[in-house]
Amino acid sequence: MTEELGLRERKKRETRRRISDVATGLFCAHGFDNVTVADVARAADVSVNTVFNYFRTKEDLFFDRQEEIVEQAAAALRDRRPGETVVALFRRLFLEGLDRGAHQTGFHEGSEVWARTVRDSPALTARQEEIGRQAERRLAGALADETGAGPDDIAPRVAAAMIMSVQWQLVNEVVERKLAGETLEGMRRDVYAAARRAFDLLENGLGDYARKTSEPDASDGK
Template sequence: MAEDHVPDREPELGLRERKKRETRRRIADIATGLFMTRGFDNVTIADVARTADVSVNTVFNYFRTKEDLFFDRQDEIVEAAGRDFRERRPGEGAVALFRRRFFEGLDARAHQTAFHEGSEVWTRTVRDSPALLARQREIGRRAQDLLAEQLAEATGASPDDIAPRAAAAMIFAVQSTLVEQISDRKSAGETLQEMAEDVYAAAARAFDLLEHGLGAYAAAPDPAAPDGPAADPTIRN
């Protein structure tokens, strides 16, 4: 009988490190609650420290900036796409991987998709703050650059090969567009149930375009052709 495989586990943290991690998480959770209730620009570090019952210096010991308090898991976000790519299934291409992962996120109502209850509050908080919008773009760019590096390594691309960077940019563009559309609809008051069918159809459509290419999409009308421009068979209506 084959031996059971026991996955590697992270070494257990000591008491001191566990307490530091718990303190960091508690401060971040309290800060996020304040930001989402009052607005990011209306909350100071002193407000966070007072509510968390710690000193301002303690907050800065854990978080370099106020934006870091809101995006306290930004390193996880940056690493996620690269990690998913490294762990893709045998024979699974990049587009198929991220298509699968996006639909899994929709099914799980994952916060990365904005397809979850309360996403409109998060969206409003970010969109109302230029600082948070800038940091969100920075995080997205870091994640995209890391994925491009992973793609280049996996394909043996040369440093001047644009394909890995273009592929990463297109993957992130599709995901970002879908998330923004979901965020807009949720912010407009639609329920998850009301938008579910459209959200899944839009995701399928977007990843179809990514997988098969734009082809003749949006071709100009051709008066010489009796039925207009020929339809690209890879593009679904």
């Protein structure tokens, strides 16, 4: 029975991913507002009802990993290395993301196509902005929990806003240059320099805020 449930869930995930991939391809090729859910269903060889069984809205087809993106920064904060400040954490993650061409850095082939698709659609632009606000609120909440900040303490909200803004500006820099026709290799040195400069500025603003204490020694208290 457990094996059957596992197989069923795996098939559901595969179907969901296939529908989303088909939809994203159509949206990027023809524009989000020019493609209907019926078009997606037909191309994915499923019914419209099946599409809505997996996705509540048309925008969800494009932003199919919304919850993961919203939670990503807060989860990274909770899992960071002992002694690592919040600025050092996001500096490290962004530079590592550049190294591997991670989607969230914009430093990968096709990022300009994705960006153009979002910009050309008011609905997608609004959804992207809402995802950013949700991610910022989650990060602020995680910072408040970790530092013991009260509801009237503005520091976690300011820190989260600064961190998310720096990352957004860096991604936007990459995408703008890609849209202008530059290659990844051609902008590589500038992008890394900009990232280091941006996080240097952030470091001066936040300093040692939210430095994680070392893990307690297992022998303590014995």
